[in-house]
Amino acid sequence: MPDPAIDPLRAAATVLDEPAAAAVAALVPHSRATLATVLTHASVRRFEAAPLPDDAITALQAALVRGPTSSALHSYTHVLVRDTERKRAIAHLAGDQPWIDQAPLLIVGCADLRRAREVTHAQGYRYHAHDLRMLISATADLTVGLQNASLVAQSLGFGTVLLGGVLDGSLEIAELLELPQRVVPLVGLSVGRPLGDRLPAPRPRLPLRLLVQHERWSLDETSERDLLAAADADTRARGDFEGRRIPWAAMGLGGDDPVAHGDYGWLEHTARKQGRATWLPQGAKVDVDLPAQGLRVSSTGGADEAVG
Numbered sequence: 001m002p003d004p005a006i007d008p009l010r011a012a013a014t015v016l017d018e019p020a021a022a023a024v025a026a027l028v029p030h031s032r033a034t035l036a037t038v039l040t041h042a043s044v045r046r047f048e049a050a051p052l053p054d055d056a057i058t059a060l061q062a063a064l065v066r067g068p069t070s071s072a073l074h075s076y077t078h079v080l081v082r083d084t085e086r087k088r089a090i091a092h093l094a095g096d097q098p099w100i101d102q103a104p105l106l107i108v109g110c111a112d113l114r115r116a117r118e119v120t121h122a123q124g125y126r127y128h129a130h131d132l133r134m135l136i137s138a139t140a141d142l143t144v145g146l147q148n149a150s151l152v153a154q155s156l157g158f159g160t161v162l163l164g165g166v167l168d169g170s171l172e173i174a175e176l177l178e179l180p181q182r183v184v185p186l187v188g189l190s191v192g193r194p195l196g197d198r199l200p201a202p203r204p205r206l207p208l209r210l211l212v213q214h215e216r217w218s219l220d221e222t223s224e225r226d227l228l229a230a231a232d233a234d235t236r237a238r239g240d241f242e243g244r245r246i247p248w249a250a251m252g253l254g255g256d257d258p259v260a261h262g263d264y265g266w267l268e269h270t271a272r273k274q275g276r277a278t279w280l281p282q283g284a285k286v287d288v289d290l291p292a293q294g295l296r297v298s299s300t301g302g303a304d305e306a307v308g
């Protein structure tokens with residue numbers, strides 16, 4: 001008798017009906033191990049058009065919901081989009097990202113701050129939780145689900161790319177998906193078979209010393225600067241960012257681009273991303289779009305006027 005705590009079939013049956021759980025459990029021996037899947041991650045942006053098999057889509061749905069959820073609130077709803085026209089429209093709204101259009105499956109991860117409020121009202125209470133913490137925990141919830149789905153997809157040989165660009169078109173995407181108020185698209189995930197079945201090689205990261213510390217902050221400014229400079233030199237030597245230059249015109253500083261070919265690495269790219277003059281409208285869009293979707297995002301919180 002398998003231990004129910006570690007038996008994938010029984011675990012899958014907590015979120016799927018019996019035949020679906022059996023189909024997903026049958027995939028387990030054909031999936032790559034977790035550590036190998038994590039280590040070989042690389043975002044895929046060129047996909048075959050062929051649809052995903054049904055059992056893979058079922059496995060992704062299980063992955064979207066089997067992860068942890070803050071306070072057991074389940075403050076997310078994921079929308080699976082396979083329709084070609086709908087995907088194309090979202091690809092445009094999410095910043096004209098052609099891979100969203102190409103990949104056979106798009107998962108739109110939405111913060112769902114509606115369900116718990118409806119329940120609070122239905123139970124006869126006033127909703128007091130209009131605060132930023134709810135949005136942060138909903139974002140963590142939906143990201144946990146998307147990342148689990150991404151790992152499952154990759155373990156089964158598919159490719160994925162996370163899509164923060166969904167936030168840029170959040171309001172319009174919500175309308176397109178006919179979402180109710182307070183269900184807000186924040187992050188997406190495209191899934192499909194990588195073009196030619198070829199996964200990109202894992203892309204470099206900043207040095208571990210910069211990204212992970214032990215027990216306490218132990219990085220002095222000189223070490224940080226030196227480590228960043230060395231990492232930047234590597235990206236320049238490889239030309240990692242040359243093809244992805246943020247045009248000088250976006251900086252709004254006039255004149256010609258002062259950075260010569262070969263000198264554009266992680267440091268310049270990162271600085272241009274945050275420093276470009278075109279950054280502000282994106283922030284304003286969040287300020288305007290989230291309230292338009294019914295979210296009262298305030299760090300000091302707030303309550304509904306009355307029940308109902």
Ligand SMILES: Cc1cc2nc3c(=O)[nH]c(=O)nc-3n(C[C@H](O)[C@H](O)[C@H](O)COP(=O)(O)O)c2cc1C
Pocket residue numbers: 041042043044045097161162163164165166187202203
């Ligand atoms: C929160 C988040 C949002 C992202 N949004 C996008 C996006 O909108 N479009 C895209 O092509 N890649 C997106 N990415 C993927 C990153 O660009 C990618 O992870 C990064 O360049 C490192 O490459 P790698 O994943 O291949 O290692 C996103 C990643 C994260 C974590």
